[in-house]
Amino acid sequence: MAIGLKDSTIKVERPAKTLRELALDKVREAIDSGHFMPGDRLVERDLCAQLGVSRTIVREVLRHLESEGLVANLPNKGPIVARLDADEARQIYEIRGALEGMAARLCAERRDSTIVEALEGALDDIRHCYRKKDMPGVLASTSAFYQVLFSKVDRHVAWGIVNLLTVRINHLRSMTIKTDNRNVEGPAQMERIIEAIRRGDGEGAYRAAMDHVTSAAAIAEAVISAQSPAV
Amino acid sequence: MAIGLKDSTIKVERPAKTLRELALDKVREAIDSGHFMPGDRLVERDLCAQLGVSRTIVREVLRHLESEGLVANLPNKGPIVARLDADEARQIYEIRGALEGMAARLCAERRDSTIVEALEGALDDIRHCYRKKDMPGVLASTSAFYQVLFSKVDRHVAWGIVNLLTVRINHLRSMTIKTDNRNVEGPAQMERIIEAIRRGDGEGAYRAAMDHVTSAAAIAEAVISAQSPAV
DNA sequence: CACCATATTATGGCGTACCAAATACTTATC
DNA sequence: GATAAGTATTTGGTACGCCATAATATGGTG
Numbered sequence: 001m002a003i004g005l006k007d008s009t010i011k012v013e014r015p016a017k018t019l020r021e022l023a024l025d026k027v028r029e030a031i032d033s034g035h036f037m038p039g040d041r042l043v044e045r046d047l048c049a050q051l052g053v054s055r056t057i058v059r060e061v062l063r064h065l066e067s068e069g070l071v072a073n074l075p076n077k078g079p080i081v082a083r084l085d086a087d088e089a090r091q092i093y094e095i096r097g098a099l100e101g102m103a104a105r106l107c108a109e110r111r112d113s114t115i116v117e118a119l120e121g122a123l124d125d126i127r128h129c130y131r132k133k134d135m136p137g138v139l140a141s142t143s144a145f146y147q148v149l150f151s152k153v154d155r156h157v158a159w160g161i162v163n164l165l166t167v168r169i170n171h172l173r174s175m176t177i178k179t180d181n182r183n184v185e186g187p188a189q190m191e192r193i194i195e196a197i198r199r200g201d202g203e204g205a206y207r208a209a210m211d212h213v214t215s216a217a218a219i220a221e222a223v224i225s226a227q228s229p230a231v
Numbered sequence: 232m233a234i235g236l237k238d239s240t241i242k243v244e245r246p247a248k249t250l251r252e253l254a255l256d257k258v259r260e261a262i263d264s265g266h267f268m269p270g271d272r273l274v275e276r277d278l279c280a281q282l283g284v285s286r287t288i289v290r291e292v293l294r295h296l297e298s299e300g301l302v303a304n305l306p307n308k309g310p311i312v313a314r315l316d317a318d319e320a321r322q323i324y325e326i327r328g329a330l331e332g333m334a335a336r337l338c339a340e341r342r343d344s345t346i347v348e349a350l351e352g353a354l355d356d357i358r359h360c361y362r363k364k365d366m367p368g369v370l371a372s373t374s375a376f377y378q379v380l381f382s383k384v385d386r387h388v389a390w391g392i393v394n395l396l397t398v399r400i401n402h403l404r405s406m407t408i409k410t411d412n413r414n415v416e417g418p419a420q421m422e423r424i425i426e427a428i429r430r431g432d433g434e435g436a437y438r439a440a441m442d443h444v445t446s447a448a449a450i451a452e453a454v455i456s457a458q459s460p461a462v
Numbered sequence: 463c464a465c466c467a468t469a470t471t472a473t474g475g476c477g478t479a480c481c482a483a484a485t486a487c488t489t490a491t492c
Numbered sequence: 493g494a495t496a497a498g499t500a501t502t503t504g505g506t507a508c509g510c511c512a513t514a515a516t517a518t519g520g521t522g
Contacts, residue, residue, distance in 0.1 A: 018475070
């Protein structure tokens with residue numbers, strides 16, 4: 001397992017991550033864990049101190065996050081954690097719907113039983129995490145579910161984009177999965193995706209994947225409008 | 232004032248671009264103009280000299296391009312201009328199809344006559360550039376056409392992604408538009424998109440946009456397999 | 463002559479110090 | 493009390509230096 005992308009060799013994934021990559025992960029993690037809230041200023045030298053790295057690194061990390069859309073840069077004022085408004089969130093969910101629907105369709109058309117098995121496995125993980133109330137686990141295994149969808153049909157570019165977008169709505173995701181009934185509705189929708197793929201119904205798989213994202217988006221919309229009554 | 236991220240106000244776009252942004256544009260331009268070829272090493276200190284900026288800037292630029300996928304970083308060897316293989320190009324065209332199809336559908340469903348007018352205008356530009364054999368102009372006005380598609384339904388996130396992907400296949404694009412008959416086939420396909428939008432046919436607009444990308448992808452595939460007989 | 467160990471070089475990774483310009487915050491003066 | 497002047501704060505940008513590693517050259521030894 002964990003075949004990765006294309007290396008047939010048995011190389012160690014990350015022999016030595018650079019300090020920059022470590023710092024990047026830390027800051028990203030800090031943002032979507034809520035340690036840095038949207039709108040917070042990210043003062044370079046403060047980050048240097050907190051991360052224990054030089055300004056060079058911090059600047060590169062901030063640029064990277066900026067190009068990912070997690071950080072916004074106010075001219076002559078510096079970087080802040082990007083705010084996510086309802087409209088942007090809506091667009092992100094919409095794009096995910098289009099891409100995940102596409103992947104689901106391709107999976108259905110490929111008629112490969114290992115796809116169904118892998119998806120069932122991921123779905124089991126999700127249900128298991130829900131039962132244990134392991135919410136980070138739910139997020140991770142949900143991502144794993146979709147990763148199967150994309151990687152089984154070798155769509156790593158699309159998967160990269162979905163991942164990029166997902167980071168930006170991560171805090172919304174953690175709220176949507178805690179919603180009443182999402183623990184049964186979510187897996188049920190994913191089961192429908194699997195069903196459509198199993199019977200080779202591309203159109204049905206597309207719609208099922210789309211439905212899943214759409215309902216998540218609806219919950220997210222409710223959440224976002226509840227938490228910011230007045231922008 | 233300055234509500235935050237999206238300014239619908241009439242602010243001057245770039246009163247003062249930072250040096251870093253200038254350098255970023257320069258390098259990006261150098262890559263897709265072919266000044267730097269895929270596989271070329273991008274030695275930091277050389278770039279400093281060529282651009283006349285400090286290493287800090289160069290590094291930030293390289294990181295940015297890396298996250299855009301235009302530059303790849305070989306561990307312990309440094310950055311090179313990313314190679315684009317046929318499979319990746321195929322995936323990029325596929326994603327563009329999904330997103331542009333989505334935008335076209337939304338345009339059709341909105342039933343706004345100004346959309347049709349704007350698209351006709353852009354298409355006229357394209358035809359005009361073809362007549363003048365102004366190939367960079369064709370590329371630019373084709374982009375403008377699609378930008379209308381996305382911006383008229385306020386999908387700037389999707390537009391951003393399409394743009395990101397487009398940069399990576401830019402040299403392919405410049406070859407596809409030079410293909411025999413593309414100067415009549417391309418505009419004809421775009422006309423069909425407009426027609427579907429005009430009659431409010433969402434599904435038709437989706438398919439027409441998809442067709443246009445698909446045929447471009449087919450040409451690109453031919454080009455890429457012709458220019459690299461053996462990888 | 464073949465081969466292995468040791469320099470040298472090129473380059474990325476990382477850090478420090480410094481300057482200039484813009485913004486925000488005080489303070490002093492009238 | 494309001495305004496002008498001065499002072500931090502912080503980014504944008506530069507210059508330089510150090511270390512680690514990989515590739516290449518060099519040289520010595522059997």
